[in-house]
Amino acid sequence: MASRQQSDIDKLEKHLMGKPNNFLSRGEVESVWTNLKERIRHTNGNVGSAFADLENAVELQFKKSFLEKRKKKYSTLKKSIIAACSENKSTEEARGKQLTQAQETSPAALSNLSDNQENKTPSRQSRGPFGEQETHPKPSTSGYGFSPRNDKQPSGDVRKCEGIIQTLQDKLDQQRTENEINRQELKDEIKILKQEKDQLMTRLSKMAGDKLTHNNPGIADLSDPNRPQKLAEKYGELYDNEWTDAIEKLNSKTDDKEQRRCIDVLADILEFCYRESERVAESQLTQLQNDCFTLPPTGKQKGVIQDAPDSARRHLLEAQYSASRFTMKAAVDIVTKSLHKQRKSKGTAKKIPRFTAKCIEICWSMVTNQPRMVFLWPDKKKTSKIDTSMFDLYTRSGDILDFVVWPAMLSCMDGPLLRKGTVQPVAKQAT
Template sequence: MHSPQQSMNVSATSPSTTPEGRNNNPEESNEKLQKELLDLQMKYNSMVAEVRDTKQAEEQLNAEIIRLKNVMDEQKREIETKSREKNELLNRLSAVAGQRLRDNNPAIADLSSEIRPTKIAEGFKELYDNEWTEAFIELKDQGYQDIVAIQFLITAVEDSFEFTADISRRRLEHLEASTRALVSHKEEKPDAVRHINKAKTISERDMKSEHRYQYGSVQQHADQKQVASAILSEECADLLKQLRKASAQALVEEIQNCFIENRMRNKETAVKQKAMIDFYKECAKITWFMSVQTPPLTLAPKPAKDSPIQTDLYLQYTQSGSKVDYVVWPACLLHENGPLLAKGVVQPFKPEVGDGAEVGKRKASVHGSHASVRQSGNDRRSTINSNNVNDPSKGVGRRVSCDYDTQF
């Protein structure tokens, strides 16, 4: 056993340690802490640098995102522009192709037009059902015999057809002439400048008035010849036909007024009754729309008297039969020698007794009641021969001229 004194000496000579057995040397601890602090500082600096690099990379990415967005917006606008141009070109191509397909091809209907052939045919039928009936009754009240009143009305619609067809043809000619003038003179000086230059080169005091007139006539003839020689493209000619048709509705009132003025110039066709005026107006409107089609709608040729009735073209009026006596209302065709759009009406001869047909039998027709319209006033009877009903050169209200070149 050791004594207490020996234990204390052993304790004094042994190294100094912590209760946990660690080295309690201050220098070593300080050095160790310095090393740890240095490591931490290096890690911190590294992390700071990493954060800085990350922020720079983020800023670059944001800038790239903005640039790509701008590029994408620009490309989107370009795509929209190209798409719009493509659609416009497709629409133009479709319109041109459709127009070329419809041009002189009445089998193809332009459903976008309010004055397409089927609509005109409906108006032609309504003209007979409505305005014709009122006008017929009015003429009967004025003392016209049935056959004379019918001839008066069918002559009016035929005159209207020829009248408006002539205006339509002249209007297209005027449009073509104006366009040719633009094409042939597009590189020339304006008229005023040309006239000034012409005046400088030609001394009026050295020329007699008749020479000046002759010079002007020669120049005018040369200009007209140059204009006439200008060739319009097929597309331009089609556009002019479209222009004529597109402006048809706006000219209806002028056409009607001119046609009525035409009728009033002839004492045989001049009327003041409202029903007749309305009939004239509607005739002018419908036949005007017929004339601006490409090709124009037309009236079927009148069947000859005593010819077999073409039941595919005509209805029968107030009696049945197989032979034509006279035409009451013309048939409307899609074009010359074309398919039927609206049937006409004819009055057949009465069947003979013994032919197996009942005398006086009335076939159902559009206006079977017209024969029963009362006939009043014996002071106004026409002496026109009924055999002249289908003769265009005879009868009531033949055509008179109208100075409409300056109007249309």
């Protein structure tokens, strides 16, 4: 197929080279044909597109040649008119001088000169700009006039040339205006497409980031003060500082039995704060879901609650976490009131408000985090073996659990360890 197409092109080239058209010379045909073959090769054999370019080039060359011929003819005509005007002006000046001299000699001579001048027949002829014989008109005393017959022909050609030039100029101006409008429209379209591309890239990046970080505790925002690693540091400071101060305040006599009771009470307070914070967070999330997916009632018909899709629920969890820093104080007040109503630690919690407030703050940040952070409590059976990878020993060494001093912190359920807990092993019997 390609060889047949090349053969047809070669035949056409031979025909054009042997018989150039009226609009392009042989050299111009060779130049255009060379460009045509170059375009065919660049467009992978797209002959239609290449021939369309050749047609445009021929049409452009025709318009250019036509305009140049018209301009040349107009220039020749203009020069002929100027030359004729100059010659007639000289003739009129000479005739004026003769009339002046005749007036100075005698009225009879003036009359004879006028009669002779009127009986003269113009015999001078010249070749016009279009090749026809042109007779110069007799000058008149009123100016550089021509006879009506000879004056109309050059004026009509001039007006025709000027009309053609003006028409081409108008078309050129119109084309320039259209090109400018098209260029501006393309610029606006490119700007809109760039904005849409940037928006789509931003959305895609956010979606990819959300998908990567959702329920993935290994990836955290380093600018977030409540990210899991920071909470683990605060949890360690709570045990080292507030927990120690609370033990000293509750067990001022350093009694061993009383200290064991205080340790259990502090662990119970921490566990209650976490469970209560979890309950408040679930209640808040339910309220957010109802507010977002409940249609308003119409007349006597009650509002309809729509089920929230998983993607919407994820956004609600993100909104809850983002607002957790602003709802922290309210959460502390709610959990503190619930803690004071509990009989088991009612009196003790009031004595150590700093410890309880710190516990609630950490627990509230844990339950609103995504994924939710948890405490690890060891099995409290007396025969449980201590996992030293999760818990440090308190004051004794051993392998069997006696009681829990402080739970460990995990990044999520069954997730990696963030902070070790503390347990007290059973004392080894002396042998």
